[in-house]
Each structure stands twice: as structure tokens, then as C-alpha cells.
Amino acid sequence: MIDFINVSKTYPNGTHALYGITLSIDKGEFVFIVGASGAGKSTFLKLIMHEETPTSGKIVINDTDVTKLRRSKVPYMRRHMGIVFQDFKLLIDRNVYANLEFVLRATGWKNKKAIRERIETVLDKVGMSEKQYQMPHQLSGGEQQRIVLARALLNAPPIILADEPTGNIDPETSYRLVELLREICDTGKTIVIATHQYDLIEKYPGR
Numbered sequence: 001m002i003d004f005i006n007v008s009k010t011y012p013n014g015t016h017a018l019y020g021i022t023l024s025i026d027k028g029e030f031v032f033i034v035g036a037s038g039a040g041k042s043t044f045l046k047l048i049m050h051e052e053t054p055t056s057g058k059i060v061i062n063d064t065d066v067t068k069l070r071r072s073k074v075p076y077m078r079r080h081m082g083i084v085f086q087d088f089k090l091l092i093d094r095n096v097y098a099n100l101e102f103v104l105r106a107t108g109w110k111n112k113k114a115i116r117e118r119i120e121t122v123l124d125k126v127g128m129s130e131k132q133y134q135m136p137h138q139l140s141g142g143e144q145q146r147i148v149l150a151r152a153l154l155n156a157p158p159i160i161l162a163d164e165p166t167g168n169i170d171p172e173t174s175y176r177l178v179e180l181l182r183e184i185c186d187t188g189k190t191i192v193i194a195t196h197q198y199d200l201i202e203k204y205p206g207r
Ligand code: ADP
Pocket: 011, 012, 013, 015, 016, 017, 035, 036, 037, 038, 039, 040, 041, 042, 043, 044
């Protein structure tokens, strides 16, 4: 499903972020990318989502060589990925429901009833049905992360990429979030989580 063949990434300023990475991630795998800050975890995820392109090597996702992908095809490819990143925050000027509706409309959903049903389904999945009319600032950090996860699930992507999803939340809430990702994985999704929190890996064994 995700294949890296001898992939290296050097940033324009000369930083070698990744060197000679070869690996395969299969459909339905639960994978942690671990390492200290600066190890290259975010770069790895950004290469998968085509936010960055490799300096050399080949990246194949679902049998498509994404290194050869035209710029215009990137948004289409992204629709197959749910993204939980620190810099993809909720829009602060609208409530939870409107945040989710915004994403659906931006990805072509038009039918009001279908939109409502989809939003209810993803909020139910993350246990946040009660909070749909709250504004982001009225939610705790952990609740916001659950909404970010709900947002990532909207278009039922086969792959979920999470970069330090538990970065700003307390240990107990972190565990619950990873448990949720684990449950989502059990429905056949591929989950890739970058983290420097080794306790998460001990508690939720994955690859
Ligand atoms: P991690 O997610 O493990 O903290 P990153 O992938 O963010 O690691 O960074 C890996 C290395 O690449 C670091 O040395 C970082 O400073 C560098 N780096 C990351 N992004 C850029 C960028 N846009 N330009 C230059 N260097 C970068």
C-alpha cells in the first residue's frame, strides 16, 4: 500500500532529513514512526502525502508512483488520506459542525442530508456527538484532537497519517486517542503515527 524504495530527502538548505529509506507498509497495518525530535518523522509523513517530494528514490502508494504525480492530481490523492497534523488546526471562527461541513463541501459534498449524516457518523465514532455546536476554544486539547480525527475520517480514507497526535494532551487522554486509532485500524484502515512518546508503543504494540 505504501512503498518507499531507496528514498532520500535533502532540504534546499542542505539538511539531510532522510537517507536511503526502503520499506513497505501493508493495508491495515498499525505503524509507529519513532525517533527523537529532528529524526525525520514529519518529513517521512510529508513525503507520503506529497507535501514534500523526495530528492531521490521512489514512493509508490496504492500502485501509483507518486514521485511522478502531476501537481494537479495531488488534491485527489490526498482525499485517500486522513491527516492529523499539528498545523492542520480547526478553524477557530466556527463550531465543530461547521468545521466538518466546510471540509465536506470543499471535497464536493452538496446534499444537506448526506452531509449531516456523515458528520453525525464521524462524531459518533470519536465519541463527540454531544459537542457538535461547541466552538473549538470551548473544547479541551484532547477533545479538539478527537474532532481533528473525526475530520480526517470524513471521506473514509484508507490511510490515516498522524504526526504527534498526542503532542499537547495529557497521558490518559493520549492513550484514549491512540486506542481510538487502534479501533479505526481494526476496521481495515492503515494507520501511521509519528511520535517520540515511547510509552504509547509499549501500551499499544504495533510495528
Ligand atoms: P521530526 O518530525 O522527527 O522532528 P523532521 O522531519 O521535522 O523531524 O525534520 C528532520 C530534519 O529536517 C531536521 O533536521 C529539520 O530541521 C530538517 N527540516 C525539516 N523541515 C525542513 C525544511 N522545510 N527546511 C529545511 N530543513 C528542514
